[in-house]
Amino acid sequence: MKLFLTRPVRSDVLVVATYWLVALLVIFPSYVVEFGWLRAVVAMLYNIVLDTAAVYFIVFGFLPLVMETRTRLVALLLIPTFLLLSGVLYKVGYGLILHLPITWTPAQFISSIIRHGQSYGVLGIMLVGKGYFDMQRRLLLAHKAQTESELKNLKAQIDPHFLFNNLNILYALIQQDKQVASHYLSCFSALYRYLIRHKDDDFVPLADELKFVDEYIYLLNHRFGQAYTFHKVMLTEANLDSRFVVPATLQILVENAIKHNRGDEDNPLAIVISVSDETVSVSNKIRPKLTPVESTGTGLLNLKERYKILSNKEMQIYRDGFFEVLVPVIKEWN
Template identity: 55%
Template sequence: MNSSSLKPSRSYNSDLLLLVVYWLLASPIIYSSYRHDFGVERALAGILYTILLDSAAVYLLVFRFLPLALQRRNAVVVLASITVFVVLDAHCYLFGYQLLFSKHPLHWSAQEVLNSIIQHTQSYGMLGILMAGKRYFEVQKRLLQTQKAQTESELRNLKAQIDPHFLFNNLNVLRGLIQQDPAEANAYLGRFANLYRFLIRHKDDDFVTMAEELQFVNEYIYLLRHRFGAAYSFRQELAEAAELERLLVVPGTLQLLVENAIKHNAGDEDDALLITIKVTETELVVWHALRPKLTPVDSTGLGLSNLRERYKLLFNKAIGVENSGAVFSVTVPMVRQAQTWSAA
């Protein structure tokens, strides 16, 4: 039996438990009142009748009429059904209690019925409030669980979309180095392994510290320099007040922004394209001059779009993108972790 089939059973069991606890607490109070006025036998019969009538009334209101109202069914039909129920319930209340406790003939005047409606509403009101409140919190809990599951599913899908093409580019560089400079190829392979060790280590993480992200991008920049020589240069501006071990970002944020800059902009060894990485206490900014490549690069825009969605899902914050025509910049918000948090 799967977990989904067990949830309704657990809910019904907890409803029953609430009902039992309520009547265990309420019955002595009702009994003392009835016993003083009507004696032991009638008091016990009155309690039993109260339990049955009030429980039935709450069940119908909370588990039948309330769901119909929330589902926005025909309002006239729902209202008419509730009205009929209230009137019939009042007659049951009036009939039962006059039969148990009154020596006078039954009266079915409008005033008697109205008084019966008011008295019985007071009788089962607290139980109804408790049961409806419990149902409300259960619905809210299920809603939060559903939203969490949906968010986790979306994040898994976004992670699966990360473009791995830079893997093949670096393997090609490594092949060339092996043929030309085996010693350098060995060093390159070590840095390449560090990069992928980071990816594997954090493949299931939603965020990493800024210190870890900078370490990762430094390994990535080392690989880029072997591919492009001095065509691209990099500068890091780290605010002294920024606590890199406590600032959180989505894994691979810097790698994606650096890769995006190189993919769309031409570098030149005589006039390198400067890519600046700036970290403040609240945000990460990457910017560079615009030098569009002569041959347009095929791009789906998936990388930046992916990053936007992940920050929106995880932090409920937006990434800022500015294109002035001369400079392109991306601003990524960061969050500060609690002192007790430690990276996996």
């Protein structure tokens, strides 16, 4: 992204106008005292035109050329011409307006260039500084727009993922027991309403998320019986309403554990949900299903990206006999 635009915008004009308004209050009275009203007015107008033109050339002409590799050499070659013209216009213009002697010794000419540089230097620094902050603002806006687009795409993947998995479970239950399937559908509708209610939310209170996963576990118990057991370990006494997580975090992690690991009633798989002041984790012993499950890893990757975008914190995954996913708890969020 370019630091300097190729032409001034309205805010640049306002900066220049503000600068000269202040400069008039400081410089003009001394001109009037030394040279009289008429020459002071003409000199001040010449000063405004000359210095503004020099600064506009530097900021909107010279510096953009320097920033581009292909035009950098041309820009550097323009420096002597600019300095020469700047010194001549400064010395001749003020000499004629203020009735000052015009002499051309090397030392006097160099002095003229330096004095003109000092004259427009403050204005130049102001416009360059403004250009830098404008660039930072454009970068932030572009980053914000990109982030919002990424989040929108990630959120769009959650609802279908949850829906299709549970519809498959519901289909299986219908084949086994329609009454159980009806109750399952009622509970599933309540859970889905939770997702719809929070579909535009970046975070939800951890207390709400724990209630949500309890209801989800209730559905899983109807589907799998005692093949999977669930244990909740509270390692913190913090107010969970003031702690936040991404919606459906625990549901995704529990679902992932069941999807990839086998459990049976004689040897149930224990899934542990641990809540601490800094993290929430879901862990289980690695027990791959006899028939490999086809998976793209979308659920965990989606969750990981959302935490990274929203909180700039990484979700941690550990595999060492046990599979454990730790997600960061957000303590402050508005």
